[in-house]
Amino acid sequence: MRRFVIVGHKAHTTPDFKLDDLAGGAGRLDVLLRCVNSSFFLSHDIRTDVIVYLVLQGPEDPPRTVRFVGSELRYLNPDERSTGALVRNALLKRSDSEVRSSPGVYVSKMSFKEVLDEVTPLGSVIYLREDGVFYRDRDYPDDVAFVLSDHKNLTEDEESELASRTKEIISIGARSYHADHCITVMNHELDLRTPPI
């Protein structure tokens, strides 16, 4: 299973935003929505071997985590607005434990630390950062979780949490890319190593 954990430092945790204003009033939720697209979409197909964690840390009720499970997804479309609606619907659910808001979409009060606690026993955890090992120069296990940040870098505390669990840092090159573009490149690299049956 490929897992992508993306931290949204300002992304709203209550459904108080308009779908017309995902880049503004939702705290750059648009960045995270594009990550969902690049994690799951093949042409006319959805990757069933991918799970995405959007860790939302903005107002009014942080943290909350929206988890997308590829093998269960039914109503995911590639455009930002419809995926924004799935996230907003998820945020309408109020529960301390994880609950399902639509097929393949789950919402919880998990923090970044708790998400790391969940994914670390399941496989390698890898941080994507500009100064890591070049991504083509290493192998990857089948079970792997990539950790990315939104348009802001991880905070020092978040980097410490991550460093306490993994020393694996990879880079996709000297340039700095949007998180969703990094996911596209990593998905593609893993595809090349696992040819279709």
Next chain:
Amino acid sequence: MRRFVIVGHKAHTTPDFKLDDLAGGAGRLDVLLRCVNSSFFLSHDIRTDVIVYLVLQGPEDPPRTVRFVGSELRYLNPDERSTGALVRNALLKRSDSEVRSSPGVYVSKMSFKEVLDEVTPLGSVIYLREDGVFYRDRDYPDDVAFVLSDHKNLTEDEESELASRTKEIISIGARSYHADHCITVMNHELDLRTPPI
């Protein structure tokens, strides 16, 4: 200069659509908007060495081409909605010759054939298709135009137009990807071959 030519077979050519309905009422304009994003955006930067042609072929006034020039762009943001607004504003302009609708955004009545006529003398023209030469196994000139289709394949007539100008076909792998993901992968590959100064 890197050029990306993307054909939108159903994308509307009159500004008769709502920004709330880019995937529906605008004829899958969302696909093309994501291509604009992946063509231009680096983290906190816009690529000034890229030009994008969106060739719109949907109702009510086909064909029309919206051209984005990276070195002149001022109001481009990564989200689909704001780029959709730039395209809709462009389509409000009525002129037989190419006119500027906002900094770096131009609109014309150019057809796919006419766009090919414009880009062919400027450098290599390369068609991205699943059955081409693997993209990592060749060199690229500085001046290159990549031709992609939206969620539909190029028509036979369009393939013939293209084939009369170039025999260069490349593939990014056995799987079939969304056009914007192909652009992200190609931009990244070219980045790796031209390290930052």
